[in-house]
Amino acid sequence: MPPSDSQSRVAVLLATQEDGVRFAALERASGEVFRQLDDLAWIADDDVMEEADHRPHILAGTVWVARNEDAGVVGFLTAQEVGSALHVWQMAVHPSHQRRGLGRALLRAAAAHAREAGLSTLTLTTFLDVPWNEPFYVGLGFTRFPDDALDARLREVLEHEARAGLPRERRCALWMDPRAMGG
Numbered sequence: 001m002p003p004s005d006s007q008s009r010v011a012v013l014l015a016t017q018e019d020g021v022r023f024a025a026l027e028r029a030s031g032e033v034f035r036q037l038d039d040l041a042w043i044a045d046d047d048v049m050e051e052a053d054h055r056p057h058i059l060a061g062t063v064w065v066a067r068n069e070d071a072g073v074v075g076f077l078t079a080q081e082v083g084s085a086l087h088v089w090q091m092a093v094h095p096s097h098q099r100r101g102l103g104r105a106l107l108r109a110a111a112a113h114a115r116e117a118g119l120s121t122l123t124l125t126t127f128l129d130v131p132w133n134e135p136f137y138v139g140l141g142f143t144r145f146p147d148d149a150l151d152a153r154l155r156e157v158l159e160h161e162a163r164a165g166l167p168r169e170r171r172c173a174l175w176m177d178p179r180a181m182g183g
C-alpha cells in the first residue's frame with residue numbers, strides 16, 4: 001500500500017468487484033490490532049473472508065469501501081440483507097488509517113442504505129469487551145442481545161463461528177435501528 005499523508009481525502013463509496021480483490025489482505029492487515037491482547041492475539045493469524053465470499057454482496061450493493069485518494073481502498077464493510085435486517089458480516093480498516101473515523105463512516109453508509117431499503121435493523125456479531133469491537137458499536141448506538149433473546153438466525157451465526165474456532169463465551173450479537181444512526 002503506498003504511503004498517504006494524514007490530510008489525504010477519504011471517500012466512502014459502494015464497492016466494485018475490483019475493490020473486492022484487496023479485501024482479504026486488508027482484513028488480514030487490520031487484524032494486527034488484536035496483537036495488543038494477550039488472549040486474542042491469535043486472531044491476527046486467523047482465517048479471513050475470501051474474495052469469493054464478498055462477491056455476491058458486492059453484486060447486491062451491500063458492500064462499501066473507504067477509498068483514500070492516494071492509498072486506494074483502506075477499509076471495507078460487507079453486509080447482506082436478510083429479511084428485515086442488514087447483517088454486517090465483516091468490516092476492516094487498514095492499521096495506517098484506524099482511529100480516524102472510517103469505521104464509523106462505513107457503518108453510517110450501511111445504516112443509510114438500510115433506511116432507504118426500509119430495513120428495520122442492523123445486526124452483527126463481534127467480540128465482547130474488545131475496545132474496537134463491542135464497546136465501539138455500543139458507542140454508536142448498538143445494543144447487545146442477551147443470549148436467551150437471540151433469534152434462530154443470530155444463534156446460528158454465533159454457533160457457526162464457534163464451530164470455526166471463535167470462543168463462544170467471548171462473542172455476542174448486537175442490533176440497532178438504522179434510523180437511530182446519524183449521518
Ligand SMILES: CC(C)(COP(=O)(O)OP(=O)(O)OC[C@H]1O[C@@H](n2cnc3c(N)ncnc32)[C@H](O)[C@@H]1OP(=O)(O)O)[C@@H](O)C(=O)NCCC(=O)NCCS
Nearest residue numbers: 030031091092093098099100101102103104126131132136
Ligand atoms: C473495527 C474497526 C473496523 C474500526 O475502524 P476504525 O476506522 O478504527 O474506527 P473509528 O476510527 O471509526 O472508531 C474506532 C473506535 O474504536 C475504538 N478503538 C479502535 N481501535 C482501538 C484501540 N487500538 N484501542 C482502543 N480503542 C480502540 C475507539 O473507541 C475508537 O474511537 P476513538 O478513536 O474516537 O477513541 C478497526 O478497528 C479494525 O479494522 N479492526 C480489526 C478488524 C475488526 O475487529 N473488525 C470488526 C469485526 S466485528
